[in-house]
Amino acid sequence: MQRSCLALFSGGLDSILACKVLQEQGIDVKAIKFITPFFSHELKDEKKARRYKEKVKQRYGIDLEVVDITPEYLSMVGKPPHGYGRYLNPCIDCKILMIQKALSLLDTFNASFIATGEVLGQRPMSQRRDTLRVIERDSGAEGILLRPLSARFLRETLPEKAGIVDRKRLPEITGRSRKKQIRLARDFGIEDYPAPAGGCVLADPILSKRFKKIFSKWRDYGPEDCILAQVGRHFLLPAGGWLVVGRNKAENEVLSGLVGPDDLVLRATECPGPFCILRRSRNVSDIRLAAQICARYAKTSGFPVTVGMYSDDVTREKIVVEAVPDDKQIHSFMF
Ligand code: SF4
Structure with a gap:
């Protein structure tokens, strides 16, 4: 097993910390930021993507790649196998899709496992213990999906068993409170991080209603419609x-x-x-x-x-x- 991983990177504090705690253990971390019509689509612009990568590298010392998953995401969002959250947010399938995509990129980046910033118990739908298991199983990443922030409360993964990641040195974070993350960020000298996300547009009550209308009215809707709707x-x-x-x-x-x-x-x-x-x-x-x-x-x-x-x-x-x-x-x- 290589001492390298791909980390799903939303840009929020949890994803930054997941990268940092692994880097601290000598793991070579390549962060992946996904583009869909519902988030990060501004990074389709090459100049903006370059500036963003530079910012992440300079601010957090993290190498980042931007990967567009628009076609796969659009086919999923209209009919997600695990259903929607409160609004039109297909959180479980959204995560599964991103992890599957990361899996398919492991060889390209010479990486042997995947990391995410998921925190056990932080969100009602996608971060319950049983849901984390479903995401791991249905994405096909069983054993090589590490959630470094909560790993000590979860089943041991292959990189931990192989001694590549020292489980005992990982933080023990669960639940909705962000106190531990803020303390950990301070320990890493990170002060300049985004406030907790205002939310994904698919979980926005007004926008999700509009998307629903668009999905049902125009079967041929495309990414440009989803962006215009916002x-x-x-x-x-x-x-x-x-x-x-x-x-x-x-x-x-x-x-x-x-x-x-x-x-x-x-x-x-x-x-x-x-x-x-x-x-x-x-x-x-x-x-x-x-x-x-x-x-x-x-x-x-x-x-x-x-x-x-x-x-x-x-x-x-x-x-x-x-x-x-x-x-x-x-x-x-x-x-
Ligand atoms: S909130 Fe949005 S981006 Fe986050 S997991 Fe759910 S659908 Fe995906």
Whole structure:
């Protein structure tokens, strides 16, 4: 067995510490950060990925690789064999998938086992003792999946049996309290770490509802739909169009980078207003309604509003519309 492992790396404190406690024992740790449409997708941009790797190396002394698992993740998230958590979070299958992917990369990185930052009893669904066992079994990583932070409460793994990892030197962390992790971070001289994650977008009550709608309405949904769903206000128009409206300057900027080849972009031309994307419809009444909703959020006291429209296959056009008259009507299209 090699003294090297692949560690699942979310960027949270637990995953950092899992790497550090193994490095401390002389293990060569390669951290893997996975990309899906639901987390870390910004790292698809090579420059951002490079900067992120440099930051992790500089801050924590950890070598990191970024691995895109978008296709596998999308097929899993619509129908996860172990079901969902409270919202649309398929935590057990999410972990299984990531561990399976890490398993398939062991040879590439000359590593002999996998580590995660999972903590026994920290989360209700995916970190119970029985669930940790299921994840280990169903991922096919039995014996070579080490959870260094809680390993002393779990069955001994092969790297421990082989003497590569000294079980007695691993910390004994369980439960929801983060006191031990904070103390351990201090011992490693780590002060600059992310606050506990606000949560995965799949576990967000509003976003998960929107994803559910998208999954059921458009069977051909793709990664770009899942990413678009996370920004702005969303409207489902009567002829099937999906309108997304930026809520502020930052969102307008993000949306301008998410325009797809078949999308229609709408924006007020004579006053400040939101960046809007109409997807999945070129129906005339949808386009008119989209322009009226766009006008509703434009910063003007006078109506009507001129809305400009463009896309790859439509030359610039303008339409003059009255804004959707009342909030009740506009809310009826929101999702
Ligand atoms: S919270 Fe999200 S990222 Fe974390 S295990 Fe669950 S589905 Fe995966």
